[in-house]
Amino acid sequence: MKITPQHISPEMKKTQKTEVNGTITATSQPAAEKVANSTQTDASRQRMLTWFARVGISPSMLSPDPKKQKHALERRKQILETQKASNLQAVLNIALNVSINEQTSDNLDPDWFFAFSTMAEEIYSPPMQELWGKIFAVEVARPGSFSLRTLQLLKTLTHRDAKVFNKAVNIASRKSNDTVPRILVGYHKRKGLLSFLRKPIPEQINLASVGLSYPDLLSLQEMKLIYASEIESAEYSEGQQVTWRCVNENITLTCKAPGVALVYYKFTSVGSELYKLVTKSTNETYLQEIKQVLSEVFNIS
Known part of the structure; x- marks a missing residue:
């Protein structure tokens, strides 16, 4: 019997392959695989958009209109400043809940504190914020416990680095x-x-x-x-x-x-x-x- 296209089921058609010059190639991609790839791409796109939204950026943020462009940039600046303030607030709340027995009458070095706050405002990971909160609590109780060199190195560490150190x-x-x-x-x-x-x-x-x-x-x-x-x-x-x-x-x-x-x-x-x-x-x-x-x-x- 001669096999014609109508004798081939839809499933077989999707996976049909052709041999040209000894090389076998697929004539079409399975529909299920296309759907899976599309879903994966959509999920990746959504994650990208979510992360950039945290720093005030979207694909169509900047407008040709100067007024709208200025408004978008001001909004981005506000988002970043709000996030930095939120980071510092998280560090402070953690420090307030740290119990330190040993206390001293020595005052905290102002240069140390302002350097600390400048670095701590850019700590976004909750586990790392907890570490910075503990540092501040200890430093207030015992000034001189942590050098600025330690803070500068700590700022470069990620949560993954901290897990290795642990x-x-x-x-x-x-x-x-x-x-x-x-x-x-x-x-x-x-x-x-x-x-x-x-x-x-x-x-x-x-x-x-x-x-x-x-x-x-x-x-x-x-x-x-x-x-x-x-x-x-x-x-x-x-x-x-x-x-x-x-x-x-x-x-x-x-x-x-x-x-x-x-x-x-x-x-x-x-x-x-x-x-x-x-x-x-x-x-x-x-x-x-x-x-x-x-x-x-x-x-x-």
């Missing part, structure tokens, strides 16, 4: 009476004459396995929140003790043998200032792994 904070430790956090990753032991006869043991943990990937580390280094390379402590003598506090847990290390040094990533001064503000939660996986590695050369309690 990962680092959750695995950071501080020694007693030390304000600088460090991320302990393992140890280095001075090699003895018979060390080649012993079974190799892991000397460092893989931070990626506890949630802090190598790209995260690079990002933190580029933001100048931690130093760019690992650092070794001074060597511990046999029996020497040191206590670290990781979030809410104290870890006391007693060295089993001489010639052992801890290996860690150290927070910068800016990173140390921001560390005080971040809400912390214990990373149990990290604690288990770092204890397991350090137990080779330290007694842990």
Whole structure:
């Protein structure tokens, strides 16, 4: 039987393909796919329009009429100024609800405050506004806690950057009476004459396995929140003790043998200032792994 076009169902016609010079091409796009693409395009267009509307811009904003053009530009200026005032109000409301026990009679530096307000008015993300509100509350209670250099760096951080920093904070430790956090990753032991006869043991943990990937580390280094390379402590003598506090847990290390040094990533001064503000939660996986590695050369309690 000769097959004519009327013998082909509508569904088959939509997916019919033609071979020309060995190359198969579709003669038409499925209707369902066209509808899906159209819906996706409309949704993307709507998101674009919504974002630009927040800064007072629309596709047909500017008119050839000078009066209408002036009105549109004034309206845009008003939208931007209103948004900046709203940002500052959000930061203030957060600061008013922060409880700070330690107070001082020292006055806030006016230069610091006006620099702070100029930067804070351009913080639009609620999570970042919360961070800026905490900074202001702490600075009022203890002037000098946060440098302008810290604020300038903080202004460049996004909410995503802050989430990466939070990962680092959750695995950071501080020694007693030390304000600088460090991320302990393992140890280095001075090699003895018979060390080649012993079974190799892991000397460092893989931070990626506890949630802090190598790209995260690079990002933190580029933001100048931690130093760019690992650092070794001074060597511990046999029996020497040191206590670290990781979030809410104290870890006391007693060295089993001489010639052992801890290996860690150290927070910068800016990173140390921001560390005080971040809400912390214990990373149990990290604690288990770092204890397991350090137990080779330290007694842990």
